[in-house]
Amino acid sequence: xxxxxRLNTIETHTAGEPTRILISGINLYPLFGRSxxxxxxxxxxxxxxxxELLMREPRxxxxxxxxxxxxxxxxEADIGVIFMHTTGxxxxxxxxxxxxxxxxxxxxxxxxxxxxxxxxxxxxxETVPVIKENKVxxxxxxxxxxxxxGKETVELDLADIKSDxxxxxxxxxxxxxxxxxxxTGLSVGRQELETLKKIGIELRKxxxxxxxxxxxxxxxxxEVSLIEFCEExxxxxxxxxxxxDGSIDRSPCGTGTCAKMTxxxxxGKLDVNEEYRYRSILDTEFDGKILKAEEKEEITVITPxxxxxxxxxxxxxxxxxxxxxxxGFSLYK
Ligand code: PYC
Numbered sequence: 301x302x303x304x305x306r307l308n309t310i311e312t313h314t315a316g317e318p319t320r321i322l323i324s325g326i327n328l329y330p331l332f333g334r335s336x337x338x339x340x341x342x343x344x345x346x347x348x349x350x351x352e353l354l355m356r357e358p359r360x361x362x363x364x365x366x367x368x369x370x371x372x373x374x375x376e377a378d379i380g381v382i383f384m385h386t387t388g389x390x391x392x393x394x395x396x397x398x399x400x401x402x403x404x405x406x407x408x409x410x411x412x413x414x415x416x417x418x419x420x421x422x423x424x425x426e427t428v429p430v431i432k433e434n435k436v437x438x439x440x441x442x443x444x445x446x447x448x449x450g451k452e453t454v455e456l457d458l459a460d461i462k463s464d465x466x467x468x469x470x471x472x473x474x475x476x477x478x479x480x481x482x483x484t485g486l487s488v489g490r491q492e493l494e495t496l497k498k499i500g501i502e503l504r505k506x507x508x509x510x511x512x513x514x515x516x517x518x519x520x521x522x523e524v525s526l527i528e529f530c531e532e533x534x535x536x537x538x539x540x541x542x543x544x545d546g547s548i549d550r551s552p553c554g555t556g557t558c559a560k561m562t563x564x565x566x567x568g569k570l571d572v573n574e575e576y577r578y579r580s581i582l583d584t585e586f587d588g589k590i591l592k593a594e595e596k597e598e599i600t601v602i603t604p605x606x607x608x609x610x611x612x613x614x615x616x617x618x619x620x621x622x623x624x625x626x627x628g629f630s631l632y633k
Contacts (some may be wrong), residue, residue: 314398315550317553348475353618364547365396369404393420398427406435427439440607446602447516448470452466452510488538497548529541538578540581545546566600
């Protein structure tokens with residue numbers, strides 16, 4: 301591996317969840333001229349060591365998340381974004397989108413505009429930043445088309461839990477498996493983190509082994525990438541989302557919130573334009589609503605919107621000493 305990197309990043313968090321945004325340091329031009337989905341695949345081929353370097357220890361950690369702004373192919377889009385984590389990539393990310401828009405506007409990398417369109421591997425998402433005194437207070441994000449994809453029952457045989465678990469599936473840029481946390485006999489709280497993480501990893505593995513999933517709109521093969529434990533609360537519902545190989549989202553998860561609203565609409569529990577608030581393990585919140593629900597070719601197509609706030613927490617320059625044998629590791633995977 302070439303070892304004279306100087307990788308410049310902007311560090312952000314959105315409702316507690318990090319997004320490390322790679323601003324410069326590698327030549328991404330060979331990727332351009334393709335869709336962002338294709339650029340992501342090329343990035344994974346050519347620059348996966350950069351993902352490992354930035355996401356994993358000692359520069360990152362097991363729950364790190366990142367984004368790489370690229371040139372969009374779609375003329376409509378202002379920018380393209382690739383999303384990455386400790387073990388791979390996601391097609392879409394809500395907290396990451398809010399983080400990227402906030403950071404690029406506040407640093408003057410993107411010019412101020414009423415609406416900023418982002419080409420992601422899942423398609424175009426439309427964002428509206430709320431700016432006051434040069435600070436992005438909030439970002440509203442209209443997600444890609446979403447849809448409820450039915451239920452599966454998964455038999456769990458773990459030391460902590462042996463039981464059949466019902467999982468509701470919704471596509472919202474990522475394929476999300478939604479589980480009522482009561483099914484596990486646990487609740488969404490810090491004391492249950494390790495057990496829910498184990499259950500989440502196992503559920504995801506079993507679902508992907510059990511069924512071949514397709515994107516309901518493109519027909520392309522996809523996998524369940526997030527398991528969302530949902531807890532109904534009297535005031536505001538709460539969740540815990542497990543992704544990658546056991547990373548835990550500190551935020552209420554943007555695509556997870558869109559998946560939950562899509563499921564609630566299917567159940568007749570949320571109407572178009574009805575406000576939905578969702579809380580994370582940290583008690584931070586995203587607001588959401590369904591902007592539109594339409595029947596198209598036998599699919600109920602949901603257009604979800606979420607909004608939340610992100611903050612810049614630093615800037616970094618990462619290097620790799622030519623003598624350093626460790627460029628990205630985890631104690632667990
Ligand atoms: O906000 O969509 C999201 C997300 C996915 C994984 C972590 N955050």
